[in-house]
Amino acid sequence: MTEEKFYKEELKILKEDFNDLKTYLDEIRNILPVSVCTLSSFWVIVDINKATETLTGYRPLEIIGQPINFILQKKQELEKIKEKAEKEEKIVVEETLLTLKNKKEIPVSISMVGRKDREGNLIGYFLSITDTTETKKYQNRLEKGTKALEESRSALMNMLEDIEGARREAEEERNKTFAIIQNFVDGLLFFDKENNLSLINPQAEVFFDIKRSDIIGKPIFELSTFPTLGPLTILLGREVRGVFRKELPIKEHLTLEVSTVPMVSGEEKLGNLVILHDITREKMIERMKTEFVSLSAHQLRTPLSAIKWTLRMLLDGDLGEITKEQKEYIGKTYESNERMIDLINDLLNVTRIEEGRYLYEPTLTDFQAIVQFVINSFKEEIKKKRIKFEFKKTEEKLPEVKVDVEKMRLAVQNLLNNAISYTPSGGEVTISLKYDKDKIEVAVKDTGIGIPQDQQERVFSKFFRATNAIRKETKGTGLGLYIAKNIIEAHGGKIWFESKEDKGSTFYFTLPVEKRFEEFLKRL
Amino acid sequence: MAKKILLIEDEQIMFDLLQKKLRGEGYEVSIAKDGEEGLRAMREVKPDLILLDIVMPKIGGFEVMEEMQKEPELKKIPIIVISNSGQPVELDRAQKFGARDWLIKTEFDPQEVIDKVVKQIGK
Numbered sequence: 069m070t071e072e073k074f075y076k077e078e079l080k081i082l083k084e085d086f087n088d089l090k091t092y093l094d095e096i097r098n099i100l101p102v103s104v105c106t107l108s109s110f111w112v113i114v115d116i117n118k119a120t121e122t123l124t125g126y127r128p129l130e131i132i133g134q135p136i137n138f139i140l141q142k143k144q145e146l147e148k149i150k151e152k153a154e155k156e157e158k159i160v161v162e163e164t165l166l167t168l169k170n171k172k173e174i175p176v177s178i179s180m181v182g183r184k185d186r187e188g189n190l191i192g193y194f195l196s197i198t199d200t201t202e203t204k205k206y207q208n209r210l211e212k213g214t215k216a217l218e219e220s221r222s223a224l225m226n227m228l229e230d231i232e233g234a235r236r237e238a239e240e241e242r243n244k245t246f247a248i249i250q251n252f253v254d255g256l257l258f259f260d261k262e263n264n265l266s267l268i269n270p271q272a273e274v275f276f277d278i279k280r281s282d283i284i285g286k287p288i289f290e291l292s293t294f295p296t297l298g299p300l301t302i303l304l305g306r307e308v309r310g311v312f313r314k315e316l317p318i319k320e321h322l323t324l325e326v327s328t329v330p331m332v333s334g335e336e337k338l339g340n341l342v343i344l345h346d347i348t349r350e351k352m353i354e355r356m357k358t359e360f361v362s363l364s365a366h367q368l369r370t371p372l373s374a375i376k377w378t379l380r381m382l383l384d385g386d387l388g389e390i391t392k393e394q395k396e397y398i399g400k401t402y403e404s405n406e407r408m409i410d411l412i413n414d415l416l417n418v419t420r421i422e423e424g425r426y427l428y429e430p431t432l433t434d435f436q437a438i439v440q441f442v443i444n445s446f447k448e449e450i451k452k453k454r455i456k457f458e459f460k461k462t463e464e465k466l467p468e469v470k471v472d473v474e475k476m477r478l479a480v481q482n483l484l485n486n487a488i489s490y491t492p493s494g495g496e497v498t499i500s501l502k503y504d505k506d507k508i509e510v511a512v513k514d515t516g517i518g519i520p521q522d523q524q525e526r527v528f529s530k531f532f533r534a535t536n537a538i539r540k541e542t543k544g545t546g547l548g549l550y551i552a553k554n555i556i557e558a559h560g561g562k563i564w565f566e567s568k569e570d571k572g573s574t575f576y577f578t579l580p581v582e583k584r585f586e587e588f589l590k591r592l
Numbered sequence: 593m594a595k596k597i598l599l600i601e602d603e604q605i606m607f608d609l610l611q612k613k614l615r616g617e618g619y620e621v622s623i624a625k626d627g628e629e630g631l632r633a634m635r636e637v638k639p640d641l642i643l644l645d646i647v648m649p650k651i652g653g654f655e656v657m658e659e660m661q662k663e664p665e666l667k668k669i670p671i672i673v674i675s676n677s678g679q680p681v682e683l684d685r686a687q688k689f690g691a692r693d694w695l696i697k698t699e700f701d702p703q704e705v706i707d708k709v710v711k712q713i714g715k
Contacts, residue, residue: 369676373697374605380701381609386616401606409698416677474680 106183107193111136111150114192125169136195140178143166143493149180155183166197166483173199186187217407221277248401255324255344261337263288275324275344276300276545300342301328310338315347323351342498363583365412370414371520375405407543413549418480418530421484425473430559432468435476435579436461439499442480446488460471460500466508467581480554482548483512483575490540490573491516507561528553536569552577594620597714598639600630600656601674602648606697610643613702627651631659634666641713643705644691646675646682657689670712674705681709 097104103120105113113134121127124139131138140146142358145164152159159180166176170584176197183192249256256270259265262577264287268280276296288308299316303326318324324378325345331338355356379402381387383395390398443459450457487497495515502509519527519534526532538544556563556577567573597619602606611621624630627649628650634642646653653673660666671691673683678696684695693708 191687366676369698370603372601373676374699376607377609378701380703381613385704386613386702413698472680 081090091425093220103197104201105195105197107136107195109190111193113138120197123197124166130169136426138160140164141173148187149178150254153180153182163200166199175204186574211567228305247374254346257286257342257344258331258339260339263306263339265291266339272344275318275346276324296426297579300324304342308342315351315500321348322346323348324327358419361415361531362423365416365419366415368412369409372405374410376402376409379405395436412544412545414545414551417551418547421551421558426554427472427558430470430472432470433473433476435466435469435471436501438471438473438476438478439501439510442477443499446484449488450497453495454493455488455491455494456496458496458498460498462501462503464503466503467502469508469559469579469581472555472581475555476559479552479577480512482578486575487512487514487516489544490514490537495572503581508580509576511574513572513574515572518571518573519565519567520569524565524567526565595641595715596620596637596639597641597643597709598622598624598630598637599633599643599650600624600627600633600648600653601643601645603645605676609702610705613706614709617706617709619709627653627656628685633665634660634669638665639669639707641670643673643709644673645670646659646673646677654685654689657686657691661689670706672708672712677708684704 098118100117100119100346102116103123105120105417106115108114113131113136115129116124116126116128120131124131127559137143137146140149142164145161149159159178160177160178163175163177165173166413176226177193178197180196182193183188183194185191186294216381233563235555249267252269255275256267256269257265257272258267258333264285265283268284272281274292278294278296282295283297284561285377286306288301289306291297294319299318303311303316308328311326312328314326316324316326323346327345329341330345379398382390382398383402387510439459442545447528484497484499491514496513497515498511498513500511500513502511504513517540523532523534526535528549530550531548532549533544553563556579559579560578563575564574564579565575596675597614599607599610599614599621601610602625603624607623607625611623614621622633622639624633626648630644631651637671642643643654651659653675657671659667660671668692671686671689672693672695673686673691673694674697676697678694678699683694692712695708
């Protein structure tokens, strides 16, 4: 073989190797999923692989020979890339936009490496482009997700804060309520639905001179073993009965007014609150007032008696003869004095009622006799006024009732006195008795002036006199019905009335019959 | 001989009036102005009847009656109480001490006092 032939042969082999290598490289380039462009040193696209065709939509002929800004149109970024490329070996741009053939822009990341020849001179660049649309989408989704998560987190935090706020508010409210209960001027006790004491405030501790720790949680019947609590437990009973403004003397210088309030939440019964209001001072003032009235009334009686007796003796001629005119005047003065005495007596009765020492030893009595006694005392008056009077007794004899005879007479007297006084001459007054199992009923009916509708509510109040009654009859203290009502009620009875102005009034009252006592007597 | 009545009463106008009325009816009347004087007088005078007030200075009517209970001589003398008030409690107490009757001044006339006196000891 000649030398020339040898070289030719070598060259041929080299050419073949080179072609193989080129094909190999082309194949590799074309199966790469990443888009790769080859750029000249003047930033002109000189070659692209298959992936670039697919990505950009350009055929190689359409893109080769174009400057780089043909596809990377963001001018500023491009300048930066070019600047960097002179200094650095490899440039990576995470985010830029690639302009496709269809003019759409898609997010991509690019990386670039310089190409050098054997002498190390820069002869161009390799540019690889990665489509980040999917990544971007994913990132967006992730961002959105993160944001939503952030939002729900803060919402959750807000909710937690709200709950905390509500809790704090509830606690504050609880503390406030507790402070109110602790510092309340009234004593407070709370019995739960099993009637165990579940709350007592300091004021109640003071009232009963007792320590909270000694009685809390105990059932009410056990509390009666504490002497100071005795009266209260008797009043409330084992099951904390309903009580409204009941006066309860606890010890000397302490009187409480007791009320119970059932506590209910929706349908559920929680228990009973017992309110203890200190009325010691009120009671003292009331007593002083009563004593004052009582004392002055007593003091007034002496001179009134002296006047009464003097006038009487003058009238009777015991102190010498007087003229007819003198007699008339003295007679009228005597009547005025009698009215003053009535008023004083009524006032004394009222003060006794208010002092609570009114009834005196009730005894079993024939009630009809009491009524008859009162009627007898009005006989003259009835005759004088030509009143048609009727007393309707029961067919059977009335059972005996347990009464304070004097007081009961006074009550009946007040009712009959009103009926006669406020009935014009020639009118009718009827007293009827009825008996019904466990009570007797008395009715005093008249055809008098009646009580105006708008004043009927006040009929039994102290010093009340109806306007038409004042017009008709200047006498009258306004205490009669108040006294009668108190007497009847002190005997366990009831009093009420029906009335129509200009037609008349009927006053009714009942008295309980003490059956058991009666039966007891029969057995003897 | 006229019946003797001792009037124990501190109020001048009242004993003046009563004395006049009683004398008019023919009784012999002596007067004591308080309980102490009254007790002394009844031992001296030995009256047929005592008209006794309750509220008086020094010794009151109830104490007078109590004292009288202790002495058999005085215990026998009938008493009519003349008082300003007439509470059931007082009536009971007076009855226990031997009072025969009770008059409330504002509720009775002098004539009614005479009637009660007559009822007890006659004219």
